[in-house]
Amino acid sequence: MPVTVLIADDQAMVREGFGALLAAQRDLTVVGHDADGREAVSEVVRLRPDVVLMDVRMPVLNGLEATAEIVSRRLDPPSRILMLTTFDIDDYVYEALRLGASGFLLKDAPADELVRAVRVVAAGESLLAPSITRRLIEEVTRRRPPRRAATGSLARLTGREREILELVATGMSNAEIAARLYLSDQTVKTHVSKVLTKLALRDRAQAVVFAYENGVVTPG
Numbered sequence: 001m002p003v004t005v006l007i008a009d010d011q012a013m014v015r016e017g018f019g020a021l022l023a024a025q026r027d028l029t030v031v032g033h034d035a036d037g038r039e040a041v042s043e044v045v046r047l048r049p050d051v052v053l054m055d056v057r058m059p060v061l062n063g064l065e066a067t068a069e070i071v072s073r074r075l076d077p078p079s080r081i082l083m084l085t086t087f088d089i090d091d092y093v094y095e096a097l098r099l100g101a102s103g104f105l106l107k108d109a110p111a112d113e114l115v116r117a118v119r120v121v122a123a124g125e126s127l128l129a130p131s132i133t134r135r136l137i138e139e140v141t142r143r144r145p146p147r148r149a150a151t152g153s154l155a156r157l158t159g160r161e162r163e164i165l166e167l168v169a170t171g172m173s174n175a176e177i178a179a180r181l182y183l184s185d186q187t188v189k190t191h192v193s194k195v196l197t198k199l200a201l202r203d204r205a206q207a208v209v210f211a212y213e214n215g216v217v218t219p220g
Contacts, residue, residue: 003122006032008040009055037061041069044079050122056085064096071100080121097205156198164191169211
């Protein structure tokens with residue numbers, strides 16, 4: 001079955017351009033185009049797309065508010081949200097990751113990167129653009145000192161799981177972590193799954209935010 005995608009952006013050229021690009025892929029189907037956040041929420045609930053491309057800044061409801069509302073609906077299976085932003089440092093995007101978005105991408109990213117991003121997010125992985133992830137997290141965490149994790153949450157992790165969390169927070173993929181620790185990809189995937197379960201996190205994107213907010217890793 002093709003991956004279904006809904007595009008939410010207040011610029012018609014962006015909607016049409018991204019729509020044409022994605023529709024040209026055999027494994028992707030664009031099921032909706034929305035110009036504001038409120039309309040996007042309604043259409044996501046009605047159409048249940050696999051992936052939502054969500055602009056950060058939109059009228060009626062912005063991308064952050066729309067993301068929060070979609071996540072609060074607890075759709076099953078969930079529609080995974082990929083935030084689109086014009087700027088490489090954006091507090092709104094950081095907040096969206098905390099709320100449950102699966103990643104973000106710059107609007108001027110190459111076409112093949114956009115297509116790959118949709119596929120990655122649809123597969124259940126998070127996507128944090130490598131060129132800007134570290135700067136985004138570091139910039140925000142400089143203004144938001146680490147807070148103590150909920151009592152005992154980090155204590156639930158084994159030494160290996162905490163090590164995995166630290167590497168996930170640096171933006172490393174499962175394959176890169178596997179190579180670093182001399183483990184199989186499947187073993188790393190299992191560890192990541194256990195980390196998310198024990199910390200009650202939705203995906204890797206929230207794991208990155210958690211790690212920085214709770215001092216597991218520090219900026220710089």
